[in-house]
Amino acid sequence: MRTEERLSIFALGGVNEIGKNMYAIQYADEILIIDCGGKFPDESLLGIDLIIPDITYLHQNKEKIKGLIVTHGHEDHIGAIPYILKQLNLPIYASPLTLGLIEIKLKEHGLLSDTELNTIQSDTVLQFNEFGVTFFKTNHSIPDCLGIVFHTPEGVVVHTGDFKFDLTPVNNQYPDIHKMADIGSKGVLLLLSESTNAERPGSTPSERMVGEHIEEAFHRAKRKVIISTFASNVHRVQQIVDASIKTNRKLALLGRSMVNVVTVAMEKDYLRIPEGMLIDAQEINRLAPENVTILCTGSQGEPLAALARLASSSYRDVEVLPEDTVIFAAxxxxxxxxxxxxIIDNLYTLGANVIYGSGSSTGMHVSGHAYQEELKLMLTLMKPKYFIPIHGEFRMLHHHSALAESVGVEKSNIFIIKNGDVVDIQNSVASQTRKIPSGNIYVDGMGIGDVGNIVLRDRKQLSEDGMLVIVITISKVEKKIISGPDTISRGFVYARDSESLIREVNKLASDTVNDLLDANTLQWNVMKQNIKRSIGQYLFTKTKRKPMILPIIIEI
Amino acid sequence: MRTEERLSIFALGGVNEIGKNMYAIQYADEILIIDCGGKFPDESLLGIDLIIPDITYLHQNKEKIKGLIVTHGHEDHIGAIPYILKQLNLPIYASPLTLGLIEIKLKEHGLLSDTELNTIQSDTVLQFNEFGVTFFKTNHSIPDCLGIVFHTPEGVVVHTGDFKFDLTPVNNQYPDIHKMADIGSKGVLLLLSESTNAERPGSTPSERMVGEHIEEAFHRAKRKVIISTFASNVHRVQQIVDASIKTNRKLALLGRSMVNVVTVAMEKDYLRIPEGMLIDAQEINRLAPENVTILCTGSQGEPLAALARLASSSYRDVEVLPEDTVIFAAxxxxxxxxxxxxIIDNLYTLGANVIYGSGSSTGMHVSGHAYQEELKLMLTLMKPKYFIPIHGEFRMLHHHSALAESVGVEKSNIFIIKNGDVVDIQNSVASQTRKIPSGNIYVDGMGIGDVGNIVLRDRKQLSEDGMLVIVITISKVEKKIISGPDTISRGFVYARDSESLIREVNKLASDTVNDLLDANTLQWNVMKQNIKRSIGQYLFTKTKRKPMILPIIIEI
Known part of the structure; x- marks a missing residue:
């Protein structure tokens, strides 16, 4: 350890939010990045497709970045990779399945050939100038998840990734509990652990429980089974395959992401589907209904996904019929x-038997994120001196801190950070005083970051009250209106109901312009502002709405 | 019974949806309406404030309508009253508290003096030409709820209103179980029963349980208690008052609807608050924090309600401080x-102790709607020949039908109807073959029904991709462009990023116009369509967005 250097940890995304996970660890002139996720916008971000982290700091320190290590293949951990790679060319380190899912994205963005991809396993050891990096296996709702151990000159830093403890996992993907215990007993300086379910008491049930419920439902089903889950939940997909085998059903996959993930998972041997079991959508009707399982995307009600289209009878070749069984396995x-x-209402209307329900009410879903007792187990195994709860909104980080205290971490050694806050550790003493740039970058259509607050504010006004364009042509020479006012409205009121309203708007506009022309003050801005004000007031009194008013004055 | 007449039942709102409840019963030339509710729009209905039922049928049969009977004072049962009363002048029948809440609405709309209001109690008997009407008391999350019994020439029709069975109710508001049993044993032709919780097994706990949890939390609280619930849940408010008395706290009310409802409930004696207990917001800081309860609106996270403003430290006179206790009692x-x-995140950031959680996890909320066992109890008490599940989305109606079957109602005697479907009963035989007009009317600003699908579709496009106005002035005589193209965009892209884009748009627009001017075909629509097409294609290729394009061509 060189006493003038320090170890720094920060988040560019993932704290005080769910999504866009991106963390970094720096020692001297070496930076490693952990995950690079996207976040889906809520309804207030009109028209935005994806949110990705602001990487200004990484741009400023380009030459120091040694690589991106990815803990697992979920969108909130890999979704921003193509957008970031267009700006920074980084070597990527990930486990086989995770890498397979990243490759799909890179292909779509034409980036595959230019990117250095490195496969890691739980026993891989990476050595950079300042860091050694090792890994441990965890359980989650996607296979091949890794926790990361950074062996730095200041001490050991552990990043859990997303995890739960599933002691009866599907496909024997056991968590490396002994390895974790060994890491902890050798001494952990700092633990970063995920907080998604820090509000929930107890432990999350094993994924195997879902398999048992799925199998029961398959046995009871009289005709077709249509089952929807997250494509990336490969263990659940395996259990659906197994239940189909036991009930003598062939399997059709509907939805692009389902086909993509299943293909990758089969290639990399995380999913075993017997030869000849997969059928095309067109083959479904040739089989007896009791011999068919349809596994599809759309468990979250996405309006364009396979399940929504099945429910609205708009999927070509496949129909939901009375007594079919539809299962929401999420x-x-x-x-x-x-x-x-x-979608459930539509499926009932078609006569299907629908199995749905939130939480554990149907047994068709378990969370992939550790509950309180599991979070305490991780904290206890690692026995960290310092603790940073990550991956969660503020209340989750808050509850996770309380859990850490309850198992013996000193309150003053816990840092609840914001994106951009830097925790520095120097000579074994941690402090949080610095900030680096951080924020949200909006991806909208093909544009990255070209939609800002003004554009969004405009969209909000347009979306609530519509707009009104008023065009007036003025003769420079004669100083009078020679055409217009013409008013066009969109998203405001029906034209047929509003003739008198529009007449009055036009009159107000021409009065305003004529007044100013008379006064001989041909100032465009004043004219436009006056039109906006007088018409705005008039419309609000009449309609209690505030459409966007766009006066356009043309001088000939 | 005159054999040529028939009894007809229909919904103008409330089935296959949650909200805008409005049902009607007609015999010969007499119509009675039950409830007149509003529905809050989901995020897809941009800018819409409220949805109310289409009452075309009532307009067409104005002279037959004898009155509006209101089961209770919730928005989804009274919210449309002012809008409907502006079109149809109806006498209203409701219990004292319900009427008090209706009066607040009528006052706001200046309709109070013109409306005939009739107070009813559970023992009131109304006699119209064809109908007798009696009532029975039920429990719900607002006091003074009534079920309705229509004594028609065809037989007895029962409408439950919203209900649960709370056998240990607050303020001794017991349900009339013996009366219900008596109605059932005398014979019920048709039951209409609410279906909100038909998906939930078991029974809903008593409101009294919430009181116990509130009292415990008040005893544990070290400083101010800030508690939020639905203003109309007067029983819960009473329990908050009682817990405040027991812990020696004065009570401040924040939020207009809280003040309104508490005032009405006190006037009508549904709520008892000791003299001198209520304080103003300004007085809070003069008392020791452990002697203060703040009861406020905003438990649903409404961004402008009291709780959201407290959480963002923007409420004048009142602050949330460390170790204050904030309770979501909903x-x-x-x-x-x-x-x-x-809001919870913000409250934690301020250092408050926050008690929240969905369902029964904190014991701070119970549902006001009957669960499956209670629905079965109602069905068993009433023993109806015919059954129509109401008040719920399709899957709820579907589950409620299954419950009815399970307690002995004939499957063929159950009607799952849509809004506008009419169930006719003649000589004791029910059938459903007719439809009357029904639908959604949008209230937007001051306008009722002047926002239709075109306006909403425009708002959606504007909200997602913004718009582009292109103005071109053409000389009629010279057949050439004399001003423009000028392009103005809003909600699309930053101007600074898009100079070259806009230059290209202008070039495309003038090329398109010049081509047509050369061809000597001055057709406005063709010109506009060509501009839209060429610019639309160009922008989609460049940005993957589809802004609304508005070409404006001015001829001088």
Whole structure:
């Protein structure tokens, strides 16, 4: 350890939010990045497709970055990779399945050939100038998840990634508990641990429980089974495959991401599907209904996904018929309930038997994130001196801190950070005083970062009250209106109901312009402002709405 | 019974949806309406404030309508009253508290003096030409709820209103179980029963349980208690008052609807608050924090309500301080979770101790709607020949039908109807073959029904991709462009990033116009369509967005 150097840890995304996870660890002139996730916008971000982290700091320190290590293949950990890679060319380190999912994205963005991809396993040892990096296996709702151990000159830093403790995992993907215990007993300086379920008491049930419920439902089903889950939950997909085998059903996959993930998972041997078991959508109707399972995307009610289209009878070649069984093998994420409910209603209308319900009510879903007792187990195994709860909104970080205290971490050694806050550790003493740039970058269509607050504010006004364009042509020479005012409205009121309203708007506009022309003060801005003000007031009195008013004055 | 007449039942709102409840019963030339509710729009209905039922049928049969009977004072049962009364002048029948809440609305709309208001009690008997009407008391999350019994020439029709069975109710508001049993044993032709919780097994706990949890939390609280619940849940408010008395706290009310409802409930004696206990917001800081309860609106995360403003430290005179206790005494309704979570995060940031959680996890909320066992109890008490599940989305109606079957109602005697479907009963035989007009009317600003699908579709496009106005002035005589193209965009892209884009758009527009001017075909529509097409294609290729394009061509 060189006493003038320090170890720094920060988040560019992932704290005080769910999504866009991106953490970094720096010692001297060496930076390693952990994960590079996207975040889906809520309904207030009109028209935005994806949110990715602001990487200004990484741009400023380009030459120091040694690589991106990815803990697992979920969107909130890999979704921003193509956008970041377009700006920074980084070597990527990830486990085989994670890498397979990243490759799909890189292919779509034409980046595959230019990117250095390195496969890691739980026993891989990476050695950079300042860091050694080792790994340990964890359980989660996608296979091949890794926790990361950074062996730095200041001491050991552990990043858990997303995890739960599933002691009866599917496909024997056991967590490396003994390795974790060994890491902890050798001494951990700092633990970063995920906080998603820090509000929930107890422990999350094993994924195997879901398999048992799925198998029961398959045995009871009289005709087709249509089952929807997250494509990336390969263990659940395996259990659906197994239940189909036991009930003598062939399997059709609907939805692009389902086909993509299953293909990668089979290639990399995380998923075993017997030869001849997969069928095309067109083959479904040739089989007896009791010999068919349809595994599809859309468990979150996504309006364009396979399940929504099946429910609205708009999927070519496949129909939901009376007495078919439809299973939601996933809970709706908050915000998606209305879309999910609409699909359930449609499925009931078609006569299907629908198995759904949030939480554990149907046994068709378990969380992939550790509950309180599991978080305490991780904290106890690692016995860290310092602790930073990550991956969660503020209340989750808050509860996770309380859990850390309850198992013996000193309160003053716990840092609840914001994106951009830097925790520095020098000579074994941690402090949090610095900030680096951080924030949200919006991806909208093909543009990255070209949609800002003004554009969003405009969209909000347009979306609530519509707009009104008023065009007036003025003769420079004669100083009078020679055409217009013409008014066009969109998203405001029906034209048929508003003739008198528009007449009055036009009159107000021409009065305003004529007044100013008479006064001989041909100032464009004043004229436009006066039109906006007088028409705005008039419309608000008449309609209680505030459409965007766009006066356009043309001088000939 | 005159054999040529028939009894007809229909919903103008409330089935296959949650909200805008409005049902009607007709015999010969007499119509009675039950409830007149509003519905809050989901995020897809941009800018819409409220949805109310389409009452075309009532307009067409104005002279037949004898009155509006209101079961209770919730928005989804009274919210549309002012809008409907502006079109149809109806006498209203409701219990004292319900009427008090209706009066607040009528006052706001200047309708109070013109409306005939009739107070009813559970023992009131109304006699119209064809109908007798009696009532029975039920429990719900607002006091003074009534079920309705229509004594028609065809037989007895029962409408439950919203209900649960709370056998240990607050303020001794017991349900009329013996009366219900008596109605059932005399014979019920048709039951209409609410279905909100038909998906939930078991029974809902008593409101009294919430009181016990509130009292415990008040005893544990070290400083101020800030508690939020639905203003209309007067029983819960009473329990908050009682817990405040027991812990020696004065009570401040924040939020307009809280003040309104508490005032009405005190006037009508549904709520008892000791003299001198209520304080103003300004007085809070003069008392020791352990002697203060703040009861406020905003439990659903409404961004402008008192609790959201307290959480963002923007409420004048009142601050949330470390170790204050904040209680959410209401579960978030699906769709509101994100807003609620944001407020909880803010409250934790201020150092408050926050008690929250959905469902029964904290014991601070119970549902006001019957669960499956209670629905079965109602069905068993009433023993109806015919059954129509009401008040719920399709899957709820579906589950409620299954419950009815399970307690002995004939499957063929159950009607799952849509809004506008009419169930006719003639000579004791029911059938459903007719439809009357029904639908959603949007209230937006001051306008009722002047926002239609075109306006909403425009708002959606504007909200996602913004818009582009292109103005070109053409000389009629010279057949050439004399001003423009000028392009103005809003909600699309930053101007600074898009100079070259806009230059190209202008060039495309003038090329298109010049081509047509050369061809001597001055057709406005063709010109506009060509501009839209060429610019639309160009922008989509460049930005993957589809802004609304508005070409404006001015001829001088």
């Amino acid at each position: 809970s709706p994420i908050p915000g998606n309930e209305r879309n999910v409910s609409r | 579960s978030p309704i699906p769709g509101n979770e994100r807003n609620v979570s944001r």
